[in-house]
Amino acid sequence: MKHLLSIEDLDREAIERIVSQAERFAEVSDREIKTVPALRGRMVLNLFYEASTRTRSSFELAAKRLSADVVNFAAGGSSVEKGESLKDTVLTLSAHKPDAIVLRTPWAGASELVSRWCSAAIVNAGDGKHEHPTQALLDVYTLRRRLGDFAGASIWIVGDVAHSRVARSNVLAFQRMGARVTLAGPPTLIPRDIQSLGCEVRYDLEELPSADIVYALRMQRERMTETWVPSMREYAGWYQINGRRLRPGQVLMHPGPVNRGVELSGEVVDSPQAVITAQVEAGVVVRMAVLYELLARSRDAAEPAAVRPAGPVGEQAGSEPQDRGGAERAAGASLHEGLPA
Amino acid sequence: MSALEPMVCAPRPPSSVLFADVRVLDPRAGIDERRDVLVRDGEIAELGAPASLEAPHGAETLSGEGRLLVPAFFDPHVHLRTPGQEHKEDLESGTRAAAAGGYAGVIAMPNTDPVLDSAPLLRSLRDAAAREARVAVGFLPAITRGLAGEQLSEMAELRREGALGFTDDGRPVASAGMLRKALQYQRLCGGVIVLHEEDPTLSRGGSMNEGPVSAALGIAGIPTVSESTMVARDAALAGWEEARVHFQHLSCAASVAALAQAKAHGHSVSGEVTPHHLLLTEEDVRGMDTSMKMNPPLAGEADRRALVEGILSGVIDCIATDHAPHARDEKEVPFEQAPMGTTGLETAFAALHTGLVLPGILGLERLIALMGAGAALFGLPEPGIAVGAPADLALIDLGARWVAGEHGWESRSENCCFAGRALCGRVLVTVCRGAVVHRDRVLAPVGA
Numbered sequence: 001m002k003h004l005l006s007i008e009d010l011d012r013e014a015i016e017r018i019v020s021q022a023e024r025f026a027e028v029s030d031r032e033i034k035t036v037p038a039l040r041g042r043m044v045l046n047l048f049y050e051a052s053t054r055t056r057s058s059f060e061l062a063a064k065r066l067s068a069d070v071v072n073f074a075a076g077g078s079s080v081e082k083g084e085s086l087k088d089t090v091l092t093l094s095a096h097k098p099d100a101i102v103l104r105t106p107w108a109g110a111s112e113l114v115s116r117w118c119s120a121a122i123v124n125a126g127d128g129k130h131e132h133p134t135q136a137l138l139d140v141y142t143l144r145r146r147l148g149d150f151a152g153a154s155i156w157i158v159g160d161v162a163h164s165r166v167a168r169s170n171v172l173a174f175q176r177m178g179a180r181v182t183l184a185g186p187p188t189l190i191p192r193d194i195q196s197l198g199c200e201v202r203y204d205l206e207e208l209p210s211a212d213i214v215y216a217l218r219m220q221r222e223r224m225t226e227t228w229v230p231s232m233r234e235y236a237g238w239y240q241i242n243g244r245r246l247r248p249g250q251v252l253m254h255p256g257p258v259n260r261g262v263e264l265s266g267e268v269v270d271s272p273q274a275v276i277t278a279q280v281e282a283g284v285v286v287r288m289a290v291l292y293e294l295l296a297r298s299r300d301a302a303e304p305a306a307v308r309p310a311g312p313v314g315e316q317a318g319s320e321p322q323d324r325g326g327a328e329r330a331a332g333a334s335l336h337e338g339l340p341a
Numbered sequence: 342m343s344a345l346e347p348m349v350c351a352p353r354p355p356s357s358v359l360f361a362d363v364r365v366l367d368p369r370a371g372i373d374e375r376r377d378v379l380v381r382d383g384e385i386a387e388l389g390a391p392a393s394l395e396a397p398h399g400a401e402t403l404s405g406e407g408r409l410l411v412p413a414f415f416d417p418h419v420h421l422r423t424p425g426q427e428h429k430e431d432l433e434s435g436t437r438a439a440a441a442g443g444y445a446g447v448i449a450m451p452n453t454d455p456v457l458d459s460a461p462l463l464r465s466l467r468d469a470a471a472r473e474a475r476v477a478v479g480f481l482p483a484i485t486r487g488l489a490g491e492q493l494s495e496m497a498e499l500r501r502e503g504a505l506g507f508t509d510d511g512r513p514v515a516s517a518g519m520l521r522k523a524l525q526y527q528r529l530c531g532g533v534i535v536l537h538e539e540d541p542t543l544s545r546g547g548s549m550n551e552g553p554v555s556a557a558l559g560i561a562g563i564p565t566v567s568e569s570t571m572v573a574r575d576a577a578l579a580g581w582e583e584a585r586v587h588f589q590h591l592s593c594a595a596s597v598a599a600l601a602q603a604k605a606h607g608h609s610v611s612g613e614v615t616p617h618h619l620l621l622t623e624e625d626v627r628g629m630d631t632s633m634k635m636n637p638p639l640a641g642e643a644d645r646r647a648l649v650e651g652i653l654s655g656v657i658d659c660i661a662t663d664h665a666p667h668a669r670d671e672k673e674v675p676f677e678q679a680p681m682g683t684t685g686l687e688t689a690f691a692a693l694h695t696g697l698v699l700p701g702i703l704g705l706e707r708l709i710a711l712m713g714a715g716a717a718l719f720g721l722p723e724p725g726i727a728v729g730a731p732a733d734l735a736l737i738d739l740g741a742r743w744v745a746g747e748h749g750w751e752s753r754s755e756n757c758c759f760a761g762r763a764l765c766g767r768v769l770v771t772v773c774r775g776a777v778v779h780r781d782r783v784l785a786p787v788g789a
Contacts, residue, residue, distance in 0.1 A: 109675055131559070191562070
């Protein structure tokens, strides 16, 4: 795998490989020393054209836990504001020879475009309303941890599907994992012909009790002023997931940040059925696994002799011990044996 | 009302050329025979049986070997980008592209910078065309000043200065009341009112057709009813005012139906369709190639088929390219940021020959007729192949295989939706007003 641009590029096997890798990294996260040297000396560039707190910081944390160097480049306050094109910005930043570029833009297809302009591995961290593949992967990871294999499960994605890159990536990812997906929301916010993705569409929540998993989308307040819905009050009345609508046993997910009282009532956010915090936690380990997949695994594949079955970072720990590796061993976690395969 | 010849090009010394043993196909005259054709002094001087004509002294002989000689094409819809956007195209480069596509006449749109909406600007453009244009250019100034949709341009004066008609192309005349005034004023000044149909309240924010592909890509869509409701509205207005209206670049089944209905009611309406809408669909947008971004957007397969039906039935009157050049850096951006438009002059015939004629969907004769039919819609004489007629001709090798763009483009821009496609059929020579204005590289003149 050279880039992560779209869930469309991944089959179930690839998704499971990344999720399993994330599970191995999760064990590292529970230790006192949380870094591994897998990407030591590699550079990860975060290039963000949109405001983002959690996605950017979780990519940054993921890269740092893998011992990569991280450069954050936010479009605000940069040459982008002086009118520099995406292409010129990417070419300029490529001069620093990043190994990976994590890209968030308001434009569909931008990450694929960038992948043609430079040699770095590109991670799509959200391209317009098109896709947000790492969100889908962390959601699969969260569900696997909670439910195990969820093939055959019914997943309802509820809310503003039209403006949601999360919805599009998740429809694809959940279907790859064998789940059945239903999209529900106001008719003004469900794209025409979205059924062509192989999902069902509902305009009310009458059949919501049949769902095993309820995935609420964030409702942005500006959708009201743009008259997509008559009012937040009416939206909440028809589509809010609350204690009355959420059936016991259903798992509740949300990509964050939550509008309490709009798409979710406070009570369900705080209920044990919600895995929203687990999704945030999953963000770091899944993004570690993605960076590892693109930067370390592909290199391993190119040099099969260096691959060690014992653990993904065994090669580096074994071949060239470094100070940091020593620190980890001192903490009682030899990398070589520390990561369960 | 127009006192001036509306079509202008740079004068060139007439060529003397003998097209020896060519297949002469003139759909309007009903000719499809092998002939010798002699061009001299700006006109078709002689027609004869194969091998019957001698090349006069100094004349060039082009051995036809059964290649096709047809009346040159006419494109009622091109963007030559002058004034103000010469980095995309200008009169010289745009008409060079037209000549390479077999066209001897094109009509330029007014969405320039500044907008062509005043007589002095029209005069200066016609002067420039008389210096630079390789094929004849006519102009459609704006219906409303600055394309703002609020106030009529000085249509009567513009007509006197050579305007063929009026259009706000690139934009609709959103207000029915505004359009009605233009249609009423047409009684004074004449000229065709030419309409880009789009309801901005339905299309706003959209970058492609609304349908399964836009849903999958998360790109805001433009519904086909954005166009078809406006065609229906404006056809009704044309009927009410008994005005002459031409609909540009029809893109969907419902628009064809609306045009058919208006014609059935006897309204004075006509319509054009582009090669890309006849050959491509929203599926071609899936890769988010910005050359596939145009307005109106490529629609679904059912719409494409309805457009093909429209040219077969005659509901749609002619083919127009909507040649819309954009610089590489303008198109080399994410899809939603890219400007709309594809170039088309250099590929129109080859693409339609490859995509519709060779599979047996459209007759060659009908295609040739459709490629030239735009002229009559604007009251211009259609090129024909007859002794004494002005020599506007295209020599075509129907069997020539080429990849669009493989040797670059005559246009200043390269944003062609057919770029990289294998095409069959190539324009070898174009003659405009008796002068050879294009010659394919395979026919480099002997001794030149």
